[in-house]
Structure formats: C-alpha cells, structure tokens
Amino acid sequence: MDVLLEIQGLSKNFGGLKALSNVDITLKPKEILGVIGPNGAGKTTLFNCINGLYRPDSGVIRFEGRPIQALGPDRIARLGIARTFQNIELFANMRTMENIMLGRHVHMRTGIFRGAAMWGRRSFAGREERAHRLTVETIIDLLGLQAVRDKLVGGLPYGTQKLVELARALALEPRLLLLDEPCAGMTAEEKQDMIFWIKDLQDELGVTILLIEHDMRMVMDISDRILAINFGRPIALGAPEAVRRHPDVLEAYLGKQERREPAA
C-alpha cells in the first residue's frame, strides 16, 4: 500500500470559527510529516479530527483505505492510530508501568469474564499477560524508563512524563503515530534524545509519524515533508527547506513585511 493516511477536504468549524478548512494530506508509509503553524492555526484540531475526538464537519479521512472520520476514538485506536497530547495527558495516579500497560489494552483479548474463569500462568490469560509485559518491557528499555517504571507518573519530571506518554502510545504498536509537540518544554539535551528516538521509530519500527512542533530546527531536521497551516488553511506543503522559504509561511510567522533585499 502506498498511502497510509489520506485526508481530503477536511473542515471543522466551532461556531463561526473555521478551525480547519479544506485540508488535504496524503501520508506515505514510514514518512514523517511535520505540521507547523502559529498558535491557533488548527494543528491540534487536525489531530483531534484524525483520532476521533472531533467529528469533522466535512471531508474524508481514510486510514489504509478505510474511511474513519465517523468512528469514535477507541475504534480508531484499535485500527492502529496512537497519539500523544500537547499538554501531557497521563493517568497521574498510576505508575509508569500501568500507564504503558494501558496502551496494550487494544491488544488484550482477555476480558473480565474470561479472566475470572482462567487462573494461573499456563492458562491463555496467563500467557497473554506475560506476552504483554514483555512488549511493555521492550518499550521501557527502548526509551530508558527502567528507573521510573514503578513510580507514580504524577511526580515525574516533565521531560520524563513526555517519554512515558510516548511509551504508552508505542504500546499500541501503532502504524500511525500523532505526536503533538513532543519536545515542548524540554531541555536542549532532552530534545536531542527525543529526535533520536523519533528517528529510531521511523527506521526500526517503520512507524509513520505526523508531528506538530514549534521548534523549527527540530521539525526541519526530522521531517521528510512539512505542512504549514494558518487560520485552518494549508498554506504550504513540501520539502522542509522549500516550506521554510515559502513567502506565505514567512508572512504567517513574521507578519507582512516590506520585502527587503538582504544587504550585500
């Protein structure tokens, strides 16, 4: 399949505000597409439409050829789309391990009735439990979260919480990962690590990533292509360098200016 996610004519209004109008995106497998735009441009609204928190007013979202714009967020997660949130949305009263284990929920087939009927390590439920723990351990190792696995996430440093949220999203084994400002509020060093990990996810796990980020250097560095939106409308889409120099993008970020030739 050469198209993983296809968005056509996506629009979403809140009252009179056009949060998104006529957005088209085609995402190839294993691609990293960066989404940039000033605050309030509609980036997070786009994510909320893709993962089903919002229902678009018009337009089609196809994931692996299947229209998903009318499905609820739990169905969409089951199809293989995971996300992180701009403001960390972890279950603060739970431990790191529990938060990540929740990401496995979509893959768990033992419900409460079946689980109650089967006890012990050799049963189906017992084997399934161990398989899930193994996957979770792999992710914990990958992101270097061993030291905090049994800590309550509410008390962890901000950067670590961001990682736990990423780990939880990875536990779904998604084919499409939506990252909403994964580096926001991180130190330069943490940002560097995050860039490595995201690259790793693309290279080693073959995850396709849609990424919102304000840090221009990071987003230019990491993305295969970039989509710039402003006032809910796409204004540029293409290679990072081309988008960065696009006049509409410059205008959106810097305001309309008299064009001045750089001094020689």
Add this chain to the structure above:
Amino acid sequence: MGTFLENLVTGAALGSIYALISIGMTMVYGLLKILHVAHAGVYVFGALLGLLAFRLTGSILFAFPAAVLGCALMGYLLYRFMYRRVQDEKPLIPLIVGIGMFTAMGDAYRLAAGPYSISFEHGLAQTGIVLGTFHISFNQVLVIGSAAALLVLVWLMVNKTKTGLAWRASAQDREVAMGIGVNSNYMFGLNFMFGSALAGIAGVLVGLYYGAVNANMGEVWAYKVFVVMVLGGLGNVTGTVIAAYLLGLAETFIISSWGYFLPRDAIAFICMILVLILMPNGVMGKRKQV
C-alpha cells in the same frame, strides 16, 4: 464491655450494608459524573427477587444468585437504554431521568408486591454465637462476612485486573482512555452491571437481616446514599467504604449512648450537611487531583 462489642458488631453490620449499596453509585459517579438515583430502585429489585427465589426454592442460597443476575441485567438495561442516551448532557438531565425512573420503579414494585412488609424469615435467623453477655446473630455474621468478601473482590478487580486498570483510566480521563483504545461505553455498561449486582446482594442481606422486605425500602436509600458518597468524597471508592462503616458505627453508638433522640436517618443527614460545610472533600480530605 458487652454493650460496646455488640454496638461494634451492629454498627459494622449496618456499615457493611451501606457500603454494598453505595459502591455501585460511587462507581457510576466516578466514571460518568452522574448521580444515579435509580440505583436504590435496583437495590429494592434485588431484595424482591431474592425473596421470590427464596419462596420458590425454600433456600436462601438461591436468593443471592437470583438477585445478582437480575440486578446486573437491570443495571445494564438502565445504562443501555436510559443513561447512555443522556450521559453527554448536562448533569441535571441524567439526575432528573434517574429520579423519574426511581419513582416509576417504586410504583411498579408496589403494584407487584403490595405496599406492606413481606416476611423474609429463614430458619437460621435465630441462631448465633453467645459468649456470656455478648451475642452475635447468624445474620450479623452473614452480613459482615459476605460484605468483607465482596469488598476484597471489588478491590482485586479494580486494582489487579486489566479491566480494572481500564476502568480507573476511564474514571480519570474518559477522552484519553478512549484515545488509547478503551471502549468507554463497554466500561460504563460493565460498571453498571457490577455495581447493580452488589446493590442486589445488599437488598437480599437487608431482607434477611430485618426478616422482611418492603417495596418502599428504597425510598430513604435513594438519598441516603448521597450521605455515604459525600462523606467518602464523591466518586472515591475507598473513601465510600470507609464512610459507610463510619456512618453505620456512628449511628449505632450515638443512638446507644444518647438514646433515640432523633431517627438514625436524621443523624446521617445532619452528618452530611456538616461535612459539606466543614470538609467539602469528604472525610478522606483528599484535595481535587490536578
């Protein structure tokens, strides 16, 4: 000393019943932020079904499964065909729907069972343990013991199972839980079934404890559950259980030492009002989580 111990046992038995009735409502509140007033109607349904099964089979052993299955089904239906349709409305709407349903249920029970108390005597009621002046009845052992076992079961399910994990996640943040694939509607349905089954057991236990059931026995409970919930900190399951036992003990000891100067329900509601004014987060005193 004998009086103190007997008060302790009586209070614990009352507290056990309060806990079993209130857990279901607290769980619903924790997950959906709905005040499920019709829960008291489920509790009466359990008592009546238990009595029916007892009359048909002659054994109290059949009363419990009948109440569990019947109430779980009723809880699920209440959710599926009533609350689910209004769960995203303002909280007032499900509250009013619940009150209406509770009133209708009460009338249906009175039509079916009549307005008078019906005897729920079983042979073991008179037996018990006697140690000098200290006396525990079989009923008290039954109530305290089965409540303890059920509370352990609830604790295990909430804290040690994957479904419990998903339940806690949904209670903390429904949207995020759905975003990672938790089917919230399934959780809600399960939640109603489970809480209703506990209320059904409570209904049978109350019937056995007092030797009678009554179609009106839910009237006070529809609102008295609020007392337990408020004392425990709304939506907090552990707090609710602690509050239930505290209330059962407080009622018993206050009446035993100061005489019957007020009906016990009045004492409970006064406690609730005082707690709301003085400790709005409940006796557990937990601040709102950020």
